[in-house]
Amino acid sequence: MQQATIVLVDDEPANGEYMTRILSNYRVRSFTDPRAAFEFCSSTDFDILIADQKMPYLTGIDLATRLREVHSSHLAIIVSGYTDSDDLVDAVNSNVIHKYIVKPFSADVLLRHVRGAEDALRIERDRLSVESLLTETNAKLLQENERLRGDGRSVLDSFVGHDPVVTELKRLVAQYALSDRPVLISGETGTGKELLARAIHALSPRHQKPFIAINAASVPESLFESELFGYKRGAFAGADSQKSGIVALAHGGTLFLDEVGELPTQAQSKLLRVLQFGTFFPVGGTVEETVDVRMISATNRDLRNPDGYPFRRDLFYRIATLELQIPPLRERTGDILPLFRSIAASRSLIIPELSEEAAAVLGSHPFPGNVRELEGAVERLSLHCAAHGLPVISGSLMREALGGRGVALSPARAALGRAEVPPRAPVAAPAGSGLRARIEAIERDMIEDALRSNGANLSKAARSLGLSRQGLRNKMARYNISREMLP
Numbered sequence: 001m002q003q004a005t006i007v008l009v010d011d012e013p014a015n016g017e018y019m020t021r022i023l024s025n026y027r028v029r030s031f032t033d034p035r036a037a038f039e040f041c042s043s044t045d046f047d048i049l050i051a052d053q054k055m056p057y058l059t060g061i062d063l064a065t066r067l068r069e070v071h072s073s074h075l076a077i078i079v080s081g082y083t084d085s086d087d088l089v090d091a092v093n094s095n096v097i098h099k100y101i102v103k104p105f106s107a108d109v110l111l112r113h114v115r116g117a118e119d120a121l122r123i124e125r126d127r128l129s130v131e132s133l134l135t136e137t138n139a140k141l142l143q144e145n146e147r148l149r150g151d152g153r154s155v156l157d158s159f160v161g162h163d164p165v166v167t168e169l170k171r172l173v174a175q176y177a178l179s180d181r182p183v184l185i186s187g188e189t190g191t192g193k194e195l196l197a198r199a200i201h202a203l204s205p206r207h208q209k210p211f212i213a214i215n216a217a218s219v220p221e222s223l224f225e226s227e228l229f230g231y232k233r234g235a236f237a238g239a240d241s242q243k244s245g246i247v248a249l250a251h252g253g254t255l256f257l258d259e260v261g262e263l264p265t266q267a268q269s270k271l272l273r274v275l276q277f278g279t280f281f282p283v284g285g286t287v288e289e290t291v292d293v294r295m296i297s298a299t300n301r302d303l304r305n306p307d308g309y310p311f312r313r314d315l316f317y318r319i320a321t322l323e324l325q326i327p328p329l330r331e332r333t334g335d336i337l338p339l340f341r342s343i344a345a346s347r348s349l350i351i352p353e354l355s356e357e358a359a360a361v362l363g364s365h366p367f368p369g370n371v372r373e374l375e376g377a378v379e380r381l382s383l384h385c386a387a388h389g390l391p392v393i394s395g396s397l398m399r400e401a402l403g404g405r406g407v408a409l410s411p412a413r414a415a416l417g418r419a420e421v422p423p424r425a426p427v428a429a430p431a432g433s434g435l436r437a438r439i440e441a442i443e444r445d446m447i448e449d450a451l452r453s454n455g456a457n458l459s460k461a462a463r464s465l466g467l468s469r470q471g472l473r474n475k476m477a478r479y480n481i482s483r484e485m486l487p
Helices: 013-022 034-043 060-070 086-093 107-149 152-157 164-177 193-202 221-229 265-277 313-319 333-346 356-364 370-388 395-402 411-417 435-453 458-465 469-478
Strands: 005-009 027-031 048-052 075-080 099-102 183-186 211-215 254-258 294-299 322-325
Touching: 005 013, 005 034, 013 027, 013 107, 027 034, 034 048, 034 060, 048 060, 048 107, 060 075, 060 086, 075 086, 075 107, 086 099, 099 107, 107 211, 107 221, 152 164, 164 193, 164 322, 183 193, 193 211, 193 254, 193 294, 221 265, 265 313, 333 356, 333 370, 356 395, 370 395, 435 458, 435 469, 458 469
Parallel strands: 005 027, 005 048, 048 075, 075 099, 183 294, 183 322, 211 254, 254 294
Antiparallel strands: none
């Protein structure tokens, strides 16, 4: 939040001048007449109101009450010479004012209250921003869900693959859809976990009810409980009305928790109660509410062995009543070329024929980003082949596309369809390391490449990798990657 704008109201000019001097680092507008202050505040944005309680025409509480009706995005601090005023206590409890200060007071006391109001405003505005984003995202998901309800089977059919493991996976999805038990879908990033969750919902008896999705890594921990369970009016500063959480919004339908391993510890215990008893308490609520939801969770971690990330064992057994494990793309190489063609067809992209070497490069690539990485490669190849009019995709061009780097639109690059260039150096892994270590080395290299090519911009790099911003931060912490260390 930028420097706060403060409106001071005190009918004694000396008091106003005293407080203005204390608040010299803020933008301050001072008034001696509360009526003039009301007119100003009704048409001007401001952050904090500081008003004397005992004034002619309007008391400080009266002014704060009237302003709350026309300008709700501020906090009020009342200054009073009385310590036992029931009106002040009632005003705080009813959220009309944020705090009150008893005269006489020191400069430190006033500054402490103003800074506390700034912090409360910052938290509330962050919450509103996240709430707006979640509302917009869920509206899009609901709209998309309406499109999918017509033919649930088509959702499952869009999970392309003929590998025996994939065939069995589809059979289990159709079977699990008929149940109402929680499902845990495990798999690496980009394998299609949300696609299977949507297929389960679309094929289930709940398909006419909402499918609500939330990524646990995308919501700040301080706001998670209020977003998950909602809140009551007056639960915290700025809670002027009650709001339903996503658990209540999913009533009758399916709640999909992506990256469930990122759930804050306190939210885990409350979610366990939802699964056990179908009940929860909104933030600030005293009456338990009942909800009917089917829970589907997804993770790219081994929650049985969380490796330093705390996850309740009892919650794990609840969310994993039924389990699905999506194999990584490198373990079903026979599906890579059909997937390549399916992605191009579904997006109406024109892709030239693949040379034998290009097909071999495609089939042998480890795909640490799985289907999401393959989608990016298809997009890049389509753009560059169209730009250069290439009739065939060469092995070197396929390596460039799979390396996650754009191909420069230059005459030299135009020859890529006819002449090979040396492939990118392979990612080094420790001698004698196993498959997991090699995959992690590749993943680290991809993250560093994405950060370099996007000027160390986390949002752009996360988007290019198909990750959330928080998901990228987690992986950077895991691999000890710092933007400052990038060349």
